[in-house]
Amino acid sequence: MSLTDLANPSRFLKFANRVLPWLGGVTVIAFAIGLNQAMGAPDDYQQGATVKIMYLHVPSAWLGMLAWGVMSIAALGTLVWRHPLADVAAKSAAPLGAAFTLLCLVTGALWGRPEWGTYWVWDARLTSELVLFLLYLGVIALWRTVEDPSRAARAAAILTLVGAVDLPIIKFSVDWWNTLHQGESVFRFGGSTIYPTILVPLLVMAVAFTLLFVTLQIAAMRNEILRRRVRTLRLMQAQAAS
């Protein structure tokens, strides 16, 4: 089966049915290894045990960005090739991205309480993440406002691409704003070198989270294809009845 075959929704369903149990299994194994290593990893000499939160925080931040990347590529597929599967992929990725961005914010707040003494700091990284979260909510709101799926897909695609252009600018301006107001960053993650004892579990956890995302994305796409099928059949039923 080549990649172009997957572009057909029915073939994609077959592929999803076949591949999902395996992906789920691999994800569970990856999480078992990652969590095991994370629990066994030494504490940071400065931040103590709270560094364990990083194993959740950093991978969710990564997934928050990855999901927007997936949506952007899908948006190109929607606008350039008018491909229904691209619509489906973009729609499925939005709630996943929002959920992982939310997780990143929550773990960041819980990390901040012992580190900074407060749940929320207008730290550059957290603030950008918050704006990203708002953008995800906007895209989801758009998907939920437009009734016709392919029109919703095209509107969301344009918003996604505009967001993809604006996100680096937002990141830059928030960084600038933060240095202006704080002089020095309260907390710098990249400032100190990361020891391999911490880095390796982090990478394993990032792989596990990515696998989880891929699994959920394929499962959500399968749901969306079925939902469209149901919608089409209902429309046909209504037409036949009238």
Place this chain on the structure above:
Amino acid sequence: MEAINHLPFIVASYAAAVVVVGVLIAWVAIDFRAQRRALAELEMRGFARRSAAARSDTTLAQAKEQA
């Protein structure tokens, strides 16, 4: 001492992760069941022609195109 101090926050973080991932998995699973049931129901009510014919993928693709 410090570790004990930090423990609630670590536990809360992992709990939050479990909740978020759990909600996502539950949403995907429940949604899958709902769509499958709706599809089965429609097929029972005599709208199986498409799906039955759609063992060959092209007809279904065409049906989607037309709709």
Place this chain on the structure above:
Amino acid sequence: MTSLGALLIRDMRLAVRVGGGALMGVLFFLVVVTLVPFAIGPDLALLERIGPAVLWLAALLANLLALDRLFAADHEDGSLDLLLMSRAPLELVVAVKGLAHWLTTGLPLVIAAPLIGLLLNLDGAAQAGLVLTLLVGTPALTFIGLIGAAIAVALRRGGLLLAVLVLPLTVPVLIFGVAAANAVLGGAAPFGTPFTILCALSLASLVIGPFAAAAALRQEIE
């Protein structure tokens, strides 16, 4: 070119006449700024310190609230279809509509800002800085807002959705606009850096806004 000029004049006339929303933006601007002291107390020193930020936020909201009818009204009475079919490139048409909107909504805000700034105890230099940043920054708000207006053109509850979609995108404009305005008040940063970046953001949105909005309109109306 003449058709674009005609469009500009038509849109401005529509905005100024009865039923148009040209002065609503300024009125909203005034009302929001008046409400702020009621919320935080009549402490003039504090009001002066947050004055530029308040005026910028009010300008951002006023600009946005007026935007939702920009394409929706044309869509309802069918003139948008004519614009889509016209020989002038849609990007330019959209840009002209944006310009007309800025001239009738954004520019009045810039002109009213010094008067309203008096309410917040802003002195001459701060006024000048504020007017300059608003003059440069409000086109960016209008042209980013164009994208949202085009996406929400055929939607019910489009106005609220428009705000939700567009406001996060305007974060950079707000940051650099307020920073430049504050610099005149003796803020942490020099005036030049944020002001030039604000100019760059405006120029970029002048290009990206019409293209994205035109693409959205083409996708929506077919």
